[in-house]
Amino acid sequence: MSSTPAESPASAAAPAASAATAAPDFPAEARALADDLIALRRELHRNPELGNDLPETQARVLAALEGLPLEITTGTSLTSVTAVLRGAKPGPTVLLRGDMDGLPVDEQTGLDFASANGNMHACGHDLHTAGLVGAARLLSAHSDELSGNVVFMFQPGEEGPGGAAPMIEEGVLDAAGTRADAAFGVHVLPGEPGTFTTRRGPLMAGSNILRVTFHGAGGHGSQPHNALDPVPPLVEYCQALQVMVTRRFSVFDPVVLAVTNLSAGEAVNVIPASASMGGSVRTLSQETTTAFPQHAKELADSIAAAHGCTAEFSWEVLYPPTLNDPEQAGFTLDTLAQVFGAERVNDAEDPFMGSEDFSFVLQEVPGAFYFLHASPPEIDPDTAAMNHSPLVQFDDAVLADQAASLAALAFAHNTRASAPQG
Structure with a gap:
């Protein structure tokens, strides 16, 4: 892991800032969805599935997206879900990703919604899935204001054998009919709850x-x-x-x-x-x-x-290494600072030596991956169990901000890219 990240300076003059300012109040709207997102996360947490075959998880995601104005397809070689939201205004396509699989870890957290099937969402993918559902709901509510398209990539197999590559082969990057112009993904980590971290260039090994x-x-x-x-x-x-x-x-x-x-x-x-x-x-x-x-x-x-x-x-x-596009990473830092406050956004000095198969997406599309820290308030972030531990815990109170962060990035990206060039 990297050393303690340095705080990112606010960038009020950046184009991303003006785009984020013009966006809906996604954090406030996400708070109204929090109870539903937490319930979904805990349902997923009780029933983790492994690899690229996640039939129960896929069914829960499809049920959670029901009624939204989305074009939904499912995978052929894996139980993925791809959903496309088309904005009322012309513009580019942005992809948002959430992974869905668990790990073969016997949970020892003692939570009342702990898994009992011998597997565990020990890397927080249950939050990633619920948060992406939240982003889909937030952006769907503003499709009349949205420029361009948003592709929601619900991906199996991040922990192995790898789900991003087969989803790319099956066309997720072109699901809207045109190639995605940018891609963003978020991952929970232990740490000060509600704070975000990313960096330009190499983020993960x-x-x-x-x-x-x-x-x-x-x-x-x-x-x-x-x-x-x-x-x-x-x-x-x-x-x-x-x-x-x-x-x-x-x-x-x-x-x-x-x-x-x-x-x-x-x-x-x-x-x-x-x-x-x-x-x-x-x-x-x-x-x-x-x-x-x-x-x-x-x-x-x-x-x-x-x-x-x-x-x-x-x-x-x-x-491969997870390489953030420098421009999109800077946009991410600026947008998150505008939406949530600069004091909650960290620009990491060093990469993290863990790995991520969102790297395959970033090989094809410029974008950025970022972290949301989510240690429960009763756990010291400095001594918290790390991802993949049978003891690791994540506070699902961060789900509203996770969903809002994805929605804000997608909305701001497409608004900025669609704006007339002076």
């Missing part, structure tokens, strides 16, 4: 998996000279990788490597024929994501050769 197996020739533990022991090159490689990270990559474009799996033989008196490692590699740019496997493979091959072994190399890119 790319997630990659490294696997290497060294192949030798097995033998008797008492006669290593008659074998090709793959364990020494494995150990040497794992240590050399850490040196490689500090010597091959700039500290200003950091790489985080964690070796999380080691595997060799079972019997203590047998030299195995192969030994393998696995690890997580986090990267913050496309350059490091491309360069790391090249250097890591060269290192594996050279160490294997020095020991008379061979190396089998595997590199898998799960999610």
Whole structure:
């Protein structure tokens, strides 16, 4: 995680500010929806589903959107929901995203609406879903004032196997008939409740998996000279990788490597024929994501050769880095400051090293991802359990502001983009 974010200065002269000022009072309107959104969130929280197959969650979302002036389609290869709102005025298309899936975590919060099915919304996706429903309701109430279109992207599978890429393949970015011009998404985190954080450029790391197996020739533990022991090159490689990270990559474009799996033989008196490692590699740019496997493979091959072994190399890119468009991130900071007050908006100094598959959307469309901090008032934000913990809790009192923030960004973006150019 990043260091404590620095406060974002207000930017009263920015175009986003004037657009946000002209918008409806979304925070006030969202407060009137709060009870319904909280009830929806808690219903989702009791029944988390995993991956790309979320039939009950999809059904709840469809029911929550019923009666709104939306063009709704569902996914073919996954249980996604895409809803399009068409404004009465001409203008661009903006996409808003909320993920819907949970995690295979046994909840230990003790909440009266806690999950009992062995899964848990331990990353707050239940809030993301309910908040996006709220944004759809807010913007639908103002469709006569809205310029352009809004696409609401209800996405499964963010925690794996990944739902953004298949939704893009099925046409979510073109759901309104024209390509989305901008995209925004929000994620809850522990922290001072009701405060927002984002930054220009890299916001979250790319997630990659490294696997290497060294192949030798097995033998008797008492006669290593008659074998090709793959364990020494494995150990040497794992240590050399850490040196490689500090010597091959700039500290200003950091790489985080964690070796999380080691595997060799079972019997203590047998030299195995192969030994393998696995690890997580986090990267913050496309350059490091491309360069790391090249250097890591060269290192594996050279160490294997020095020991008379061979190396089998595997590199898998799960999610690319989440890269905020600088202009759209600045627009997000300015708009949120105008709507909620500059004291509630933080411009982060450093990226977060977690990963997000909204990164696939931001590869295709300029936009911004941002965080809403949501620790309950009785929990110290400095010691609060983190996302993915069985103990993590989020205060659903932030739902109104979450919905309002998405609605405000969409409305302000399309208003600004549709304004006559002086």
